[in-house]
Amino acid sequence: MIPNFKKAQTASRKSLSLTKRNQVLKNLMKNLKKSSKEIVKANAKDLAKMSPTNSLYDRLLLTPERIDAICADIRTVISLPDPTGKTIEKRALKNGLKMERRSVPLGVVGVIYEARPNVTVDVFSLCFKSGNAAVLKGGSDAENSNKAIVKVIKKSLSEAGVSKDYLYLMPSDRKYVEVLLKSEKYIDLIIPRGSQNLIRFVKENSLVPIIETGAGIVHTYVDNQFDLKTAPEVIFNAKTHRPSVCNALDCLVIHEKSLPKLPKLTQKLTEKNVTIYADPKAYAKLTNKYPKNLLKKATKSHFGKEFLSLKMAIKTVRNLDEAVEHINTYSSRHSEAILSNSLKNQERFINEVDASTVYTNASTRFTDGSVFGLGAEIGISTQKLHARGPFALDALTTYKWILRGKGHSRG
Amino acid sequence: MIPNFKKAQTASRKSLSLTKRNQVLKNLMKNLKKSSKEIVKANAKDLAKMSPTNSLYDRLLLTPERIDAICADIRTVISLPDPTGKTIEKRALKNGLKMERRSVPLGVVGVIYEARPNVTVDVFSLCFKSGNAAVLKGGSDAENSNKAIVKVIKKSLSEAGVSKDYLYLMPSDRKYVEVLLKSEKYIDLIIPRGSQNLIRFVKENSLVPIIETGAGIVHTYVDNQFDLKTAPEVIFNAKTHRPSVCNALDCLVIHEKSLPKLPKLTQKLTEKNVTIYADPKAYAKLTNKYPKNLLKKATKSHFGKEFLSLKMAIKTVRNLDEAVEHINTYSSRHSEAILSNSLKNQERFINEVDASTVYTNASTRFTDGSVFGLGAEIGISTQKLHARGPFALDALTTYKWILRGKGHSRG
Known part of the structure; x- marks a missing residue:
């Protein structure tokens, strides 16, 4: 040889x-x-x-x-x-x-x-x-x-x-x-x-x-102020457009003030029968709002997990700091997104989240050599x-x- | 920890x-x-x-x-x-x-x-x-x-x-x-x-x-046509200016047609008592021209060796191909030089020698972050x-x- x-x-x-x-x-x-x-x-x-x-x-x-x-x-x-x-x-x-x-x-x-x-x-x-x-x-x-x-x-x-x-x-x-x-x-x-x-x-x-090149453990953080018109579609796209690939959403992180909007944010996911593993606060909010057979209580193992399937975890946080901390702890540094109306919070997220690709108000599905205009992709480096x-x-x-x-x- | x-x-x-x-x-x-x-x-x-x-x-x-x-x-x-x-x-x-x-x-x-x-x-x-x-x-x-x-x-x-x-x-x-x-x-x-x-x-x-960052096993190749006015000083500088560092010369590679000029090329090295390990052809040419106590016969172990001292090997080659082959076999891909009047041979050397830094008609001692204008050097990557x-x-x-x-x- x-x-x-x-x-x-x-x-x-x-x-x-x-x-x-x-x-x-x-x-x-x-x-x-x-x-x-x-x-x-x-x-x-x-x-x-x-x-x-x-x-x-x-x-x-x-x-x-x-x-x-x-x-x-x-x-x-x-x-x-x-x-x-x-x-x-x-x-x-x-x-x-x-x-x-x-x-x-x-x-x-x-x-x-x-x-x-x-x-x-x-x-x-x-x-x-x-x-x-x-x-x-x-x-x-x-x-x-x-x-x-x-x-x-x-x-x-x-x-x-x-x-x-x-x-x-x-x-x-x-x-x-x-x-x-x-x-x-x-x-x-x-x-x-x-x-x-x-x-x-x-x-x-x-x-x-x-x-x-490797795993994508991907998060999308919904801030306390965000665009409710586009957010459900962005989340739906990130999770369901091609669930078997590395840039698909694995964990939705949500500001506790946005919890009341969680049923609206997740509603569209039922079209594809997405199973949700929710932390206690999110679980409480989704009970009777999300199909019972698709709603489970999250355990520790659901965070930091690359599902590669129609499954997703939800984590509630008290503020942006907690969101960043959660993501930096569990992500594989691949693709991470924030949905927020605050330019200040967007910039903080961009700077403080340690990942190859950081999005504001967009689906993580775009992480791809040909989408980025590289002509051909060899892989996605983590x-x-x-x-x-x-x-x-x-x-x-x-x-x-x-x-x-x-x-x-x-x- | x-x-x-x-x-x-x-x-x-x-x-x-x-x-x-x-x-x-x-x-x-x-x-x-x-x-x-x-x-x-x-x-x-x-x-x-x-x-x-x-x-x-x-x-x-x-x-x-x-x-x-x-x-x-x-x-x-x-x-x-x-x-x-x-x-x-x-x-x-x-x-x-x-x-x-x-x-x-x-x-x-x-x-x-x-x-x-x-x-x-x-x-x-x-x-x-x-x-x-x-x-x-x-x-x-x-x-x-x-x-x-x-x-x-x-x-x-x-x-x-x-x-x-x-x-x-x-x-x-x-x-x-x-x-x-x-x-x-x-x-x-x-x-x-x-x-x-x-x-x-x-x-x-x-x-x-x-x-x-590591070893510098450094060569200088003297082509069949080169500037005899500057070459002895370039070789002397590469070998003796700071022999303990990684960009110092370890092996002089010489075209056989230039062998008659080898005594002139090495004469200055006697000022610093440089020991030469010469291959048979070079040894023959230096006998009675280079101090006896400083002239040794090269063995296999002298090629591909980083001397870090006032010692140097000499290898005779029949042409540029052999020179490139010898260097690519023994170098640590750090710094390599050609002394030649031929632009064509210079370009071939630049393209075919696999090293971080390639010189034409200059001492290898210049490989250095501050010389290159980088402001501060962390190291030299091999x-x-x-x-x-x-x-x-x-x-x-x-x-x-x-x-x-x-x-x-x-x-």
Whole structure:
């Protein structure tokens, strides 16, 4: 495995023109369409090993339509500007040395993921567009699909006269993950995409720097003064628009003065049969107002919980300080919102809540690379170093200090 | 210990105006001068426990003059612009949401260091200037000195009406390092400053993201065509100007066509009695030209070695490709130089050598935050994520996405 990491590193150190990189991606679009049948056939082998009732089944499935969608994503990546070779700053030092700070590829990016074979194409195209080699560790469920896709990618590289070493698909056995995590000599960044267990394992064992993408334990705080016309819809949207994703609402925090409006705020949630876990004050207020079968008493375990389903907790607070304190204690620093008419309270919330993305009077569902205009999203970082919140191509670059002299020595 | 980490986190979440932050730093300058005697006295207790022949003795030593120098550094930090609260980008999304990306403090920064008590002030002032709380783990050798300094810092915070929790000095016993490394809930960044062993331990055990500062295994490549007037001085400067630091030259790589000029290139090194470990071709060329007692045959162990002393290896290569290959194999990605008249070769070297800082026709000694105009240096990062090469206040910040709506929901 290590010789393949080394080959990827060697490949990544030859810089390719943007035209060349885009040519490979164009080849890939063409070849994926051409090989659509073979890929679907390989995918069928993977599907045959999985029960159709498994929640991963749909994620694993490839169809000609889905392959077309993958190609459309490649087209987007082709259209994005080159994140490398940008002069970030340029000046002459007092001693006459000419200094430039320039964006460059990271080198070799390792991505560990699970069932979805489309990630293979996504990750390769983003890494390659930004001048990096990619080492991929896909899940064993998608082994045949991934192999078929990688064959097409390698062909697309070759056709453009580019080294096939820009991509290495690791064996799918989970035991190899550790080899990757310890190869800091060859791998510059690892992005784990998958379950909390996988991310935890990577975090605990990696010598390679990582970008952590992970849980969204998301709050929306309803202040003592807020717009009752829009708030119910914002809450409904944050909770129900796509409950299985990381930016979905998990806990409504409410100022006690706004409690009388809680029935109105939650009414629309009944349309989707949202189960509410309410603290005592909220429970009292919702009794006989919210469907009995959907209203439960909150226990400690309901706070700081990512539901990923049509469930939600409610916490009552006495003031903004308590709201901020509750959120900073339980959030995963992903997306947090305040619904308030007070500009002062909005600013305090923005400043004091520690999260990648902070909203005033809006649904948390907007946290997304494409909504933010990043063109393509690699993930949503819940760490603070290098990339925070939705991140895209720029996060796959670093920079280099370049100093040009005329025989300069330090005095 | 954890309760103190938590207090530091709570403190860091209250944003302080720049005026307030600078006020604390001004207080600190004043109070350090006032308490100069007490600090020197506490320092004497530490010194009494160490042999004056110990190489750490001088690093541990504090004098009134050194305290003045520390105060001068604080003055520099006060003069630097605020790295937080900057709008990095600002635009309206298509849906009307107003989006801003703003620089904010990281939160709590942990720094692990060894004997030098001045680091206590340096790190506090840089962290505090950038709005962060600091958790410091100093070495046990400097325990009394650090306690005396921390007392003065806490006083300076109090006098400005600011929470003393912005600084927490951990017990100096090394066993507590691990507690810090596992406290990812409270600590946002750890910077290890010290021996390779310490850095390795931190890297292997930290759940908190780190910025690795470390070894400089530094090369200078002499191409087949170069300026013989300036090259000997550049090499002399890179090797001897301050041999104990990370940007000092370790290995001269030379094109075989330039070998006849090797005696001239190395002649000046005899002034400082530099020991050379030469590969066979270079050895042959230097025999009878370089002092016999200073000329040794290189073994494998001399390549990829950080000498930190007046020693240097020489490697002969057949061409630029071999030079780049040698450097990418053995360097620590810190600082690398090419001496060449060929613009084409300079550009290839810049692009293909994987290092934080790449020089053409200049000494590698310039890799330094203050030379680069960063105002103050926290360290020189040898990793590619977040900060690369010399880094300063900006590296102690992250950013936050702020989205302001008017009741926006995602469709």
